[in-house]
Structure formats: structure tokens, C-alpha cells
Amino acid sequence: MNKNIFAISGSLRSGSSNHNILKFIGTMAPAHAAYNIYNNLAQIPPFDPGLDNETPPNAVTELRNLINHADAVIICTPEYAFGVPGQLKNTLDWLVSSSTLVDKPVSLITASSVGNNAHTALLLTLGALSANVIEEATLLIPFIRAKMDDEGNITDKQTREGLENAFSKLLALL
Numbered sequence: 001m002n003k004n005i006f007a008i009s010g011s012l013r014s015g016s017s018n019h020n021i022l023k024f025i026g027t028m029a030p031a032h033a034a035y036n037i038y039n040n041l042a043q044i045p046p047f048d049p050g051l052d053n054e055t056p057p058n059a060v061t062e063l064r065n066l067i068n069h070a071d072a073v074i075i076c077t078p079e080y081a082f083g084v085p086g087q088l089k090n091t092l093d094w095l096v097s098s099s100t101l102v103d104k105p106v107s108l109i110t111a112s113s114v115g116n117n118a119h120t121a122l123l124l125t126l127g128a129l130s131a132n133v134i135e136e137a138t139l140l141i142p143f144i145r146a147k148m149d150d151e152g153n154i155t156d157k158q159t160r161e162g163l164e165n166a167f168s169k170l171l172a173l174l
């Protein structure tokens, strides 16, 4: 049966290491799995509970549909200022009322200079959303910039193996 994996990068930066990690994971996707990296994070408007009604903003509806159709979600993100990047947290706030992530298998990868604050905070947020965070598919990758070359290839063997292992654990559940 075809499976659908949906990946979200918490970094909007062109040439982002997190985006490159998601591209690397995509190269490992088996033929029976569709793998898509979300490219519309910047279009999600600021969360406003007053607009979170039957007709939410289009970008929010589209995102909820994409996640609803996914068998698993991968979130790969840096840390900013000891926290979760604002636009990623903003986006997750839009997913609370719709229950979009409830019981959804999620792989969390935090790739940053250090990253443990964002990683911990995201685990809490995903818990609040009742996501099914797959522990074996969850990874904290510090010093990410030193583990990649200028073309965005992951040069660190341990990091590549960690990602291969995490992704295989996620796939095994689908």
C-alpha cells in the first residue's frame, strides 16, 4: 500500500541545513512511499483564535489537509534564541483546534548549533497536540553546520547513520 510522508522544515532560510536534512531523508524514501517537503510555511498567517473557525485562512486549511492525508510527519528544525522558531510554533498553534496531529506518527529532528531547548519545547508542544511522537525516530543533532559541506551534503558519518536509523524506525511503523 502506498504511504505518504509529509516533512516540515522549521527554517525558512534558503540553503537551510534542516531543509537539506529533509532532502537527504527523501533520497531514502522507498518506492511505495510518497515523500513531500512542505514549501508554504512562510504563508501561514499569525495565529489568531478569532480566525480559527469554520473558514480558517486558506494556507491553514491546505496545511491541515496535507497532514490529514499523511501517514507520518517529519519535523526538522533549528533552534532560535533558545526556543522553537517562531513560524514553526505559530504553525503548530493552528493545528490545535483541528486535532490534525492527534495520534499522527511524528519524527522530530532538531538540527542546530546546540538545539536542546527547542527540542524539549517541541516535545512538550507535540504532547499538547497529542501527536504520536516516535521516540526511536527522534533525533537531536548539534553542531549541524560543521556536519555539512557547502552544497548541503551531510559529511558526518554518524549523523547520516542516525538519520538513516531514525527514518527506518519511522517507516517500520507505517
Ligand SMILES: Cc1cc2nc3c(=O)[nH]c(=O)nc-3n(C[C@H](O)[C@H](O)[C@H](O)COP(=O)(O)O)c2cc1C
Pocket (backbone or CB within 6 Å): 011, 012, 013, 015, 016, 017, 018, 019, 077, 078, 079, 080, 081, 082, 083, 111, 112, 113, 114, 115, 116, 144, 145
Ligand atoms: C537569530 C538566530 C538565533 C539562533 N539561536 C540559536 C540558539 O539559541 N540555539 C542554537 O542551537 N542555535 C541557534 N542559532 C543557530 C542556528 O540554529 C543555526 O544557524 C542553524 O544552522 C539554523 O538552521 P538552518 O541551517 O536550517 O537555517 C541561531 C541562529 C540565528 C540566526
